[in-house]
Amino acid sequence: MLDAFGQPQSAVVLGGTSDLAGAIVRALAHRRLRTAVLGGRNEERLALAARAASAEGVREVRTVQLDATDVAGAARAVDECFDAAGSVDLVLVAIGVLSHERDELDPARTAEVVTATYSWPAVALTRAAAHLRDQGSGRIVVLSSVAAVRVRRQNFVYASAKSGLDSFSIGLREALHGTGVVVQIVRPGRVPTKMTEGLPRAPLSTTPDAVANAVVAGLASDTPIVWVPASARWALAAARLVPQSLWRRIPG
């Protein structure tokens, strides 16, 4: 059960092997988190993430193997996570595949990025929302990206998929209004993680720990959108007004 500060005791993490998910689980473990179900693709990395969560004080950690390119299996994967967790206070969606310029001309790669970043999470969210509705309470946190707000040339496949997921989540939040289930969207700047290794440092960069702290603070309110860093909110409001000819020339 969530407390007055929105601190969960149990969580389902879809994309539980990512650096961001790891930092968020760690921050929540230092508060109230006692049960965590981590869903991810790679068995070894899942085991690693599970050990890390236990070491931070999460008493019951379970893992569920899932494949984010298998849309047909998304609902089943979510069911499995909920079965493993019992009652669920928080569903964290931290799943996605980053694209690079070299992927642009590869239809198979586009399919993979779009499926894992948008289609699969959207289906999973639909299922998770149904579970939480039955429960009558719960929180859903969706990791989006500042890149979703105004798409850039460099990673537009990924950014467009995040943009879709971001809009989907805003719609889902509205749909769940009054049910006791609250959806929050987190829009971090670029986080140097294993996904972005080897890329130059972008403006509005942030760190996994900063994102985790912002998520914990965001849970205490029911603010729809959490920006990390907070200044990204204003930077992106301005970015929306920049003409495309200029936007193209901004490095990063």
Place this chain on the structure above:
Amino acid sequence: MARGLGRSYGDAAQCSGGTVVDMRSILGASDVSGGEVEVGAGMSLDALLRRALPAGWFIPVTPGTRQVTVGGALAADIHGKNHHLDGSFARHVSAITIATPTGLRRVSANEDAELFWATAGGMGLTGIVTSARVRMLRVETDRMLVDTDRFSDLDAVMSAMEAGDARYRYSVAWVDCSGPAISTRQRAPGLRAGRAVLTRAVHARLEDLAPAERRPPAAPPRPALGTPRRVPRGLLNRLSIAAFNEAWYLRAPVHREAEVQSMWRFFHPLDGVADWNRLYGPRGFVQYQFVVPEKSGDVVAAVVRELSERRLPSFLAVLKRFGASSPGPLSFPMPGWTLALDLPIGPQALPTCLDRLDAMVAAAGGRVYLAKDSRLRPDLFSTMYPRLEELSSVRQRVDPAGLMRSDLSRRLGLD
């Protein structure tokens, strides 16, 4: 789970995904006979007073608001400013009717005492109380004789309470936890924290009043002020809270004796403003109330210091000395010191700061008040309430299927 007027600060009367019974239609009160009245569990203390006070009967224990139901008062085993002499609410209840999942029962301190005491303070987890027989208090007027004293630090007010509380039926101190309004170079932060205004009172008898003032007690008034539906967030912030506390302190006399005050001004100042809780804005606030044993009075000072140093302002901080505890395994009061704080939600340091306070309170053998709790750690809860097993065994007997649950019971792992 039963729900009354919804004035509990926490999640005791909520059950997400489950069934919540609105008790507000379970009304009705008998006439007072032999000093006792049989009351429907959904009746508010306000409504009960409206009926009984004109006949010269006052409620035996009154919290800071009249807008709570009799059922809620029993479920939380509430206390008032007279706890040091009269104990908690359940001590003045001679019998209750309770609908448990295994049947309707009439229980008392003599008849199935286990179930009766598990219900007193049991946060509604033993069943739904439908009516209670309450022993009332005879009064001659609706006025109080109030003594007020102002103290510049916490030690002084605590020794005054230790020395003099027994002479008054009612005693309570307001403590400044706000710290300095604006940090000044001359005054170290925390210097104002711990200032206190102590008010103690007895019921005024007819002969205590001037002849023109001698009239029989009348029903309580309706609130004169309202609160707008929408209030900007952050209206109650560090500055406004400090300013309020400053004004409160300066307004109080250094020493004044036998001032005649209405009951309502003395007991329920907040009831004068309808929906005052809205003043905290959309983010709301948390209440934090704890009790520590008599010998651990230093924890009170440590808490005041901690909040003041962390610049976490408390709008109202109320200090009180408790008398003997009630036999209920989940009843909150124990002989010692209790401090109640109202903390606006917002500062990021608040959740972890309260966790630290919990640890201090638990280490001193104290506990936090479930009726106000919305954030306690489950593992500390069982440390604070070591007689949990007694409640569990009663619930096992009257509710073997585990039907009675609330958000609070789930949050604290009481299932």
